[in-house]
Amino acid sequence: MPGENQDASKLTVEEFLHDAAVDNTDIEVFLHALLRLAVHNLSHPDEELLCGITLLRHKKAATVASSSDRAQRVDEIQYDYDDGPCLRAAREGDLVHVADVHEDARWPEYRPRVIEEGIRSILGVPIPIDSGDSAALNLYSNESHRFDEEAIESAQQYARQASRALSLAIRLARHRDAEANLEAALDSRTTVALAIGIIMGQNRCSQDEAFDLLRSASSSRNMKLRDLAADLVTSADPSTEGAHFDR
Incomplete structure (x- = not known):
C-alpha cells in the first residue's frame, strides 16, 4: 500500500x-x-x-x-x-x-x-x-x-x-480498455486476412472472391466473420485442397 x-x-x-x-x-x-x-x-x-x-x-x-x-x-x-x-x-x-x-x-x-x-x-x-x-x-x-x-x-x-x-x-x-479493444481489432483483421489467404490458395481465386466466400459462409452458418476466420486458420491443413464454403 x-x-x-x-x-x-x-x-x-x-x-x-x-x-x-x-x-x-x-x-x-x-x-x-x-x-x-x-x-x-x-x-x-x-x-x-x-x-x-x-x-x-x-x-x-x-x-x-x-x-x-x-x-x-x-x-x-x-x-x-x-x-x-x-x-x-x-x-x-x-x-x-x-x-x-x-x-x-x-x-x-x-x-x-x-x-x-x-x-x-x-x-x-x-x-x-x-x-x-x-x-x-x-x-x-x-x-x-x-x-x-x-x-x-x-x-x-x-x-x-x-x-x-x-x-x-x-x-x-x-x-x-481502448488499447485492448484496438489490439483485439488488429488481431481480428490479421486472422481474417490469414483466412482469406488460405481460401485463395485452396480455391485458386482472387482476394475479393475469397472474401466473398468467407462472408457468405459467415452468413449461412450464422457465425461472426472473425470467429469463422479463426476456425479456418486453426484447422487449416496445407495438404488440403478445394475447401469450399456453402453460400
Whole structure:
C-alpha cells in the first residue's frame, strides 16, 4: 500500500492518492486504497464508518469499492430501487445528508431496509470527475446525527481532493480498455486476412472472391466473420485442397 512506511495521518489526501494512482494500474485497487484513507480520516476512535464508492457509467450504478462486506451490502440496497441518498448525490452532484434515518421520510421503500442493517445516519458526497461519468462517496454510521458540520466539511474537502486522482484513474482505465479493444481489432483483421489467404490458395481465386466466400459462409452458418476466420486458420491443413464454403 502506498505510504505504508509513513504515518498515514501525515499524508495529505492528494499525496496519498497520487502515490496510489502511480503504483496501481488497476482502478479497483486504487479505489480500495482511497476508501482505506477515507475510513482512517473520517471515523471516530470508537466507531469505524462504513464507506463505499458508487460509480455511475452508462446510466448503470455499481459499488466499485467498499470498506467491508457490510458496506457493500448497504450500498447495494439503493440499487434495488434505483434511488437513494448516495445515488442521488452521484446523479445530481449535490450533497445528501440523512441525519436520522428514522425521521427522514424520503425513500420510503429504501429506508426500512437500511434500518434493518442498523444504519442510523447517511452522508452521500458527490465526487466530481471529468470523464462524463459521476460518482459519490457513501458514508454510513450506526449513530444518528453522526455527521455534524465539521464532519460534513471534512468529507466534502476529502471528495474535492480525491476527485482529480479518481478522474485520472478512470481515464487510465479507459485508455487501457481502448488499447485492448484496438489490439483485439488488429488481431481480428490479421486472422481474417490469414483466412482469406488460405481460401485463395485452396480455391485458386482472387482476394475479393475469397472474401466473398468467407462472408457468405459467415452468413449461412450464422457465425461472426472473425470467429469463422479463426476456425479456418486453426484447422487449416496445407495438404488440403478445394475447401469450399456453402453460400
